[in-house]
Amino acid sequence: MSHLTMGNRFKKRYGGWISRLRHTVRRRLRVAIPYAMMGVAVLVGTALISEPPRWGIWFSFAALFVFLEFFAVEVNDRMLQSSSIMVIMTAGVIFAVETGSDAAFAMALMAAAGPFVPADFRERRWFQPLANFGQFALAGAVAGLLLDANLDLLDGKITAGNLFRVAVASSLASVAYVLTQTILVRRAVKIVFGSDNLEPWSKMGVLFSGQVVMGLLGGLIGAAIVIARRPAILVLIVGVYGIGHMSLYAFGQLRESHIGSLRGFVKTLEAKDMYTRGHTERVAYFAQLIGEELAFTGTQLEEVRWAALIHDLGKLAVPTELIRKRGRLDDGEYEVMKDHAHLVEEILAEVDFLQPMVEIASGHHSHFDGNGYGGIGHIEGKPPSLESCIVAVADSFDAMTSARSYRMALSQQYALEELRRHSGGQFHPDVVDAFERALNKTRRRWGAPHVNDEEMARRLAEEPELTLRG
Amino acid sequence: MVEWRSRNVAILSWVFPATGVAVTLIALPFVDSDPLALMLGGTALVIGSLIGVATSNSGNRFTTGLAVAAAMPLVLVDHNGGVDFAGVVVVYGAGLAMVWALRLARGESHVDLLPTLVRRLAGYYIYALVYNSMRVGIFAKFAGGWEDLLPFGVALLAWLGVEVGLRALLVLGPRELSRTYLARALLHDLNVFLGLTLTGALFGELYPPLKWWALPIALLPYSFAHTAFARFQETKVTYKQTIRALARIPEVSGLGIDGHADRTTEIAAAIAKEMGLGPVQVEHIEFAGLMHDIGRVSLNEPQILKMGYTDDDIARWSAEIIAEAPYLDRVAGDVRNQYEPFRRPGEEADPDISIISRVIKVAAAYDWEIFEKGRTPLQALEHLHAGTAYEYDPQVVASLRRLLTTRGVLEPGSAHPVHG
Numbered sequence: 001m002s003h004l005t006m007g008n009r010f011k012k013r014y015g016g017w018i019s020r021l022r023h024t025v026r027r028r029l030r031v032a033i034p035y036a037m038m039g040v041a042v043l044v045g046t047a048l049i050s051e052p053p054r055w056g057i058w059f060s061f062a063a064l065f066v067f068l069e070f071f072a073v074e075v076n077d078r079m080l081q082s083s084s085i086m087v088i089m090t091a092g093v094i095f096a097v098e099t100g101s102d103a104a105f106a107m108a109l110m111a112a113a114g115p116f117v118p119a120d121f122r123e124r125r126w127f128q129p130l131a132n133f134g135q136f137a138l139a140g141a142v143a144g145l146l147l148d149a150n151l152d153l154l155d156g157k158i159t160a161g162n163l164f165r166v167a168v169a170s171s172l173a174s175v176a177y178v179l180t181q182t183i184l185v186r187r188a189v190k191i192v193f194g195s196d197n198l199e200p201w202s203k204m205g206v207l208f209s210g211q212v213v214m215g216l217l218g219g220l221i222g223a224a225i226v227i228a229r230r231p232a233i234l235v236l237i238v239g240v241y242g243i244g245h246m247s248l249y250a251f252g253q254l255r256e257s258h259i260g261s262l263r264g265f266v267k268t269l270e271a272k273d274m275y276t277r278g279h280t281e282r283v284a285y286f287a288q289l290i291g292e293e294l295a296f297t298g299t300q301l302e303e304v305r306w307a308a309l310i311h312d313l314g315k316l317a318v319p320t321e322l323i324r325k326r327g328r329l330d331d332g333e334y335e336v337m338k339d340h341a342h343l344v345e346e347i348l349a350e351v352d353f354l355q356p357m358v359e360i361a362s363g364h365h366s367h368f369d370g371n372g373y374g375g376i377g378h379i380e381g382k383p384p385s386l387e388s389c390i391v392a393v394a395d396s397f398d399a400m401t402s403a404r405s406y407r408m409a410l411s412q413q414y415a416l417e418e419l420r421r422h423s424g425g426q427f428h429p430d431v432v433d434a435f436e437r438a439l440n441k442t443r444r445r446w447g448a449p450h451v452n453d454e455e456m457a458r459r460l461a462e463e464p465e466l467t468l469r470g
Numbered sequence: 471m472v473e474w475r476s477r478n479v480a481i482l483s484w485v486f487p488a489t490g491v492a493v494t495l496i497a498l499p500f501v502d503s504d505p506l507a508l509m510l511g512g513t514a515l516v517i518g519s520l521i522g523v524a525t526s527n528s529g530n531r532f533t534t535g536l537a538v539a540a541a542m543p544l545v546l547v548d549h550n551g552g553v554d555f556a557g558v559v560v561v562y563g564a565g566l567a568m569v570w571a572l573r574l575a576r577g578e579s580h581v582d583l584l585p586t587l588v589r590r591l592a593g594y595y596i597y598a599l600v601y602n603s604m605r606v607g608i609f610a611k612f613a614g615g616w617e618d619l620l621p622f623g624v625a626l627l628a629w630l631g632v633e634v635g636l637r638a639l640l641v642l643g644p645r646e647l648s649r650t651y652l653a654r655a656l657l658h659d660l661n662v663f664l665g666l667t668l669t670g671a672l673f674g675e676l677y678p679p680l681k682w683w684a685l686p687i688a689l690l691p692y693s694f695a696h697t698a699f700a701r702f703q704e705t706k707v708t709y710k711q712t713i714r715a716l717a718r719i720p721e722v723s724g725l726g727i728d729g730h731a732d733r734t735t736e737i738a739a740a741i742a743k744e745m746g747l748g749p750v751q752v753e754h755i756e757f758a759g760l761m762h763d764i765g766r767v768s769l770n771e772p773q774i775l776k777m778g779y780t781d782d783d784i785a786r787w788s789a790e791i792i793a794e795a796p797y798l799d800r801v802a803g804d805v806r807n808q809y810e811p812f813r814r815p816g817e818e819a820d821p822d823i824s825i826i827s828r829v830i831k832v833a834a835a836y837d838w839e840i841f842e843k844g845r846t847p848l849q850a851l852e853h854l855h856a857g858t859a860y861e862y863d864p865q866v867v868a869s870l871r872r873l874l875t876t877r878g879v880l881e882p883g884s885a886h887p888v889h890g
Contacts, residue, residue, distance in 0.1 A: 083694065160680050217690040224687055228679040232615025236672040237691055243665045244695025251702040257797035258709045264794030265716060269767065313716075317723035319770045343722040347715045353708040354715070 028127040031188045035134030042108050042137045046144070050102035053095050061091035062110045064238070069114040071249050083245065084114060085177060085211050086218035088140065089170050093222030096147040096169075097158050103151075104144035111140025127192075135184035142180050143173040147219075158226050170219020174212045182208070262309050269316060276312075279398055284308035286394035289438040290431055294386075304387050307360035311391050314344040363388030364395055367426045389428035393419060393435050396427070401447030409448040412439070479642050483580045486588055490567035493559055500556035502548035508557055511546065514538045515565035519590075520572065524700040525662050527707075528655035528749045529647075530637075531586060532662050535569070537670035537692070539594045540626075543601045544618055544674025553602045562594040581642045589636040593629045601625035615675055622671050630663070646876050650746030658749040665695045713760050713798070720766035727841055730834070735759030737870070738833035745869045747825065758801040758826050762808050762834060764788045781809045801826065808834070812863040819863070828863040832870055835862065847879045 068084040088110055096103040115132030150169035151158075158166065221237055266280045287308040291301045318337050322329060329337060342362075349358040363384035370382050384392070400415035416436055423432040439446075501508065519535030539562065546557040570587055574580075604621030612620060637656045638649035647655075656663075669692040676684035717731040738759040742752045765787025768774055789806035792798040804826035812828050813819045832854060839850035851871055858864040874880045 160683055163680065163683050213690070214694070217687065220683070220687045220690075224676055224680055224683075228615070228676065230615030230675060230679075232619040233672065233675050235619060236668050236675060239668045240665055240672060240691040240695055243661050243668070244691065244698045247661065247695065247698035247702045251698060251705055254702065254705045254709060254797070257795075258705065258712065261709075261795035261798050262712065262716075264796065264799075265791060268791045268794045313719070316719050316767050317770075320772060344719055347718050347722060348712075351708065351711040351715050354712060 027192045031191050032127045032130040035131040035184070035188070037134070039112055039134035039137035042134075042141045043105070043112060046105040046108045046141050050105035050144075050148075051100055053101050053106035054098075057094065058091070058106055058110065061087055062113055065091075065110050066113055068245065071245065083214050083241070085174060086214040086221070086241070088177075089143070089174060089215045089218030090222040090225070092144055092147045092173060093151065093166060093170055093219045094226055096144070096151040097166075097223070097226050102144070103147040104141050107144035107147075108137045108141035112137035131188050135181055135188075138184065139177045139180040143177040143215075146173040146176055158223055160227065163220065163223055166219055166223040167216060170222075171212060171216045173219070174215025177215060178208055178211045259306065259309070262306075266309060266313070279402065280309055280312055282398045282402075283311065283391065283394045286397055286435065287390050289442065290390045290394065290435045293434040293438040293441075294390075294430070300387070303357055303360060304390055306354070306357040307364075307387060307391055308394060310348060310354070310357060311361040311364050311395060313348065313361075314342070317344045360385060360387040360391060364391040366392075368428045369425050371426075383428070386428065386431070389431045393427050393431045397435070397446070403448075410453075411449055412446045414453065415447060479580050479584065482584045482588065482642070486584060486591070487567045487570050490563040490570070490591065492563075494563040494567070497556040497559040497563070501560055502554045503546045503557040507546060508561060511538070511542055511557075511561040512565045512568070515542075515561060516568045516572070519565070519569040523662060523666065523696060524703045525659045526703065526749065528658045530656055530659045530662075532659065532666060534666065535565075535590075536663065536666040537673070539590075539597070540622075540667040540670025541674040541677075542670075543598050543605075543625075544622070544671060545677050547678075553598075553605055555598065555602045558598045558602075559595070562591065562598070566591050566594075585636070585640040585642055588640060589633060592636060593632040596632045597625045597629035599625075600628040618675060619671070626667055629667075630660075633663070644876050646740060646873060647743045648746035651743045651748070651752075654746075654748040662699060665692060665699070669695075709797070710756070713757060717760040717764060720763060720769070723767070723770060725766040725769045726763050727838070730837055730841065731760050731763055733837045733841070734762065734830065734834045737836060737873075738829045740873055741829050741833060741866060741869045742825075744873050745825075745829075745865070751826065754801050754804070755826050755829055757798055758804045758808075758830050759833065761788060761792050761798060761801070762805050762830050764791050767791075785809050804830065811860045813860055815860065825863075825866075828866050832862050832866045836870060847874055851880065 065084045065087045068087060072084075088107055091110060092103040092107045095101045095106045112133050114136050115129050147169055150172070151166065221233075225231070225233055263281070267278075270276045270279060284305050287304045288301060291304045296304065322333050322337050345358055345362045349355050366384040366388060368383050368389060383389075397415050397419065400410045400418060401412055403409045416439075419427055419432045419435070423429045515535055515538045518538040519533045521534045523532050523534060525532055542558045542561055543553045543555075546554040546561070548554040548557075566587055570583065573583055601621050601624075604624050605617065609617055609620045611617075634653050634656050638653040641647075641649075641652070669688055672691070673684050673688035676687055680687065714732065720726040721728050721730065735756050736759075738755050739752050742755045747755070763784060765784045768787045769779070785806055785808050789802045792805060793802040804824050807823050807827040808830045810820065810823050810827065810831075812823055812831075835854060835857075836850050839845045839853055840847065843850075845853065851867075851874060854862050854867045854870065858867050871880070
């Protein structure tokens with residue numbers, strides 16, 4: 001290796017990473033630039049064909065719209081829920097119905113201002129705001145054009161009698177708004193991350209109906225403000241809405257704290273033992289990789305992540321000398337270990353929310369061919385759930401590629417060969433395949449390079465003066 | 471005392487519906503609204519008052535009836551466009567008398583039902599009275615809906631004042647919770663109260679121009695708010711369940727007394743409520759109580775057992791574990807100080823020892839005395855009293871004594887404590 005120059009060494013070590021980064025940047029540019037250009041074109045186009053909005057009203061609604069986008073709440077894995085659609089539809093109906101103004105430009109401009117959230121600037125993310133700018137502007141313009149087409153004819157003469165027409169128009173506009181966004185997001189994800197990663201985002205449809213109902217409501221509120229000509233109504237609506245949004249925000253934070261608490265808890269307990277330090281986090285990471293590779297939905301991914309976090313909690317109840325014991329446990333010790341671990345599983349399973357995750361976690365010692373052992377959910381002779389198989393593969397891989405008191409860490413190549421050797425027996429073949437594919441994509445290497453058998457790993461641990469030459 | 475209470479309950483149980491009916495009969499001749507509107511309003515109030523909404527676990531009971539009640543003065547107008555005060559009074563009186571009958575038929579006890587309904591009726595009347603006087607008084611010249619909204623704001627404050635005041639003062643059963651806690655607990659659910667009453671006002675504002683379209687428009691923002699409250703509360707319950715499950719790990723491993731964390735938490739939270747701490751502090755005490763001994767999981771380390779450990783080590787390990795957990799981390803300092811004496815010889819009470827630490831210390835010691843040493847509640851309490859010079863905060867111990875007296879476990883012959 002000494003013949004390598006410094007530059008070559010750098011290239012050899014970081015070359016793959018740099019080329020991967022370039023590749024991702026290129027793909028992101030392929031989305032961000034056309035989307036942003038489309039956004040500008042939409043704004044210019046709608047400005048040319050529309051009457052400008054009354055800016056005082058526009059600014060009030062735009063401020064509220066941007067505020068709600070700021071405080072969008074993550075209600076499920078990667079799915080953000082914001083009720084800004086209600087505000088934009090309220091403004092849209094007011095502009096569409098009032099004489100001397102149009103909804104298309106007003107809505108496109110308002111929507112385009114929404115995606116610039118502080119977190120993007122803080123974390124120096126430029127791709128997302130640019131792409132979102134374009135897709136929001138187009139969605140706003142499409143919805144605005146539909147509102148203009150349906151409501152312009154009323155020419156400001158809106159009454160309680162034609163509210164049904166407003167309801168239909170704002171429903172159509174909301175469908176168009178959400179649909180445009182869904183299509184554009186899916187397209188962006190496909191270009192940047194490839195079609196394999198599309199599944200979690202495709203579940204945006206779950207929020208679809210909720211968003212359309214909110215849009216309909218927003219339209220009706222707009223009509224109500226125009227009919228009643230009482231600005232006080234807006235204060236009441238914003239009041240109720242603000243209270244609800246605060247609760248939703250608090251819910252989002254609590255939801256984060258829930259998993260964060262468990263993660264912090266496990267992390268501190270693991271930190272006491274240098275051999276298990278970081279194990280749970282790594283298993284959760286590997287399980288997530290496999291889940292994504294198998295196109296799991298957001299909810300499934302979340303369940304697997306939780307299961308990975310709790311899969312070893314049972315060990316907390318097991319006397320440490322048993323966990324660290326070198327060699328085989330005798331029957332009595334084995335029973336103590338199983339009993340303690342099962343007791344913890346039973347306690348956790350009493351938490352309704354955790355029950356499915358405990359079932360997944362407790363099945364991670366069950367084998368694909370029905371052998372092995374497990375707690376709740378393990379049925380002798382039956383294969384465990386796919387989720388349990390994922391945790392099993394992730395756990396075994398990390399166990400092999402991490403150092404133990406009696407042996408050094410094994411190489412990734414060895415660990416993968418072991419997984420393949422037991423594929424169809426101990427491990428689920430689809431999961432092993434998916435894991436290998438996902439690991440190759442990350443191009444990260446785990447374990448000690450070149451430690452390709454257990455005997456060598458043991459000798460290296462016992463005689464540290466031995467060194468490896470690659 | 472008990473006799474006095476039961477006599478009060480008996481009197482109130484008849485006075486309440488009689489007042490509702492009497493006020494209704496007196497106001498009926500002065501009603502100006504359409505009888506159909508009155509019937510619909512009354513029916514909506516009855517149905518709404520039977521539908522509970524999600525609140526925090528502070529013991530408040532709110533129903534959608536609050537929204538209906540808030541809408542009434544804005545919807546029922548007389549022929550001059552002013553508030554049909556008599557109509558509003560009739561709807562409230564007759565509606566709540568009907569609610570009383572229906573909830574009684576459902577098997578609810580007078581002790582729980584009467585204070586709530588009396589509080590509601592008083593709150594509704596004050597609200598309508600203030601709204602009406604403001605509407606025809608200082609805010610009469612406003613327009614654009616502000617002539618309704620500004621009186622509504624003032625009236626809502628008056629209503630809230632009555633709700634909070636009567637929540638603290640009007641308790642019929644044995645009272646474990648301090649009046650301060652009751653008042654603070656009601657304010658803890660202010661968002662639910664405001665969500666409902668603002669929705670009612672929104673309907674009232676929208677009804678004249680939009681008629682029945684006002685209903686979906688007013689209900690949709692509320693349904694969003696309601697879903698958000700419910701999700702938040704659901705997650706909070708789940709979160710607490712998870713923490714409770716984690717707290718039991720050292721116990722099932724044989725490293726702590728079985729059920730100690732749960733019982734300590736229950737008694738600590740009860741002391742906190744009795745002392746008049748706020749719902750947020752009570753919640754912190756619950757988390758600190760559950761986690762106060764979690765450091766015991768380290769006791770299966772052979773090295774630690776060989777070297778020995780102190781209570782302070784357990785507190786330190788417990789605090790280290792929860793310091794890494796978001797949300798729980800805010801009580802890490804309280805858990806760390808749980809074994810510190812509240813005052814040292816020759817010094818004032820240590821200001822660094824929080825009330826949370828002092829309550830946990832007393833509650834954990836009480837549970838230890840009973841379940842580890844096999845003492846009766848009275849003996850355990852006496853032991854704590856003996857330590858009030860330095861170890862235990864005398865105010866916390868006094869609160870525990872009042873609590874145990876209310877629960878009736880200090881009488882001779884009470885060998886087992888009654889929790890909850």
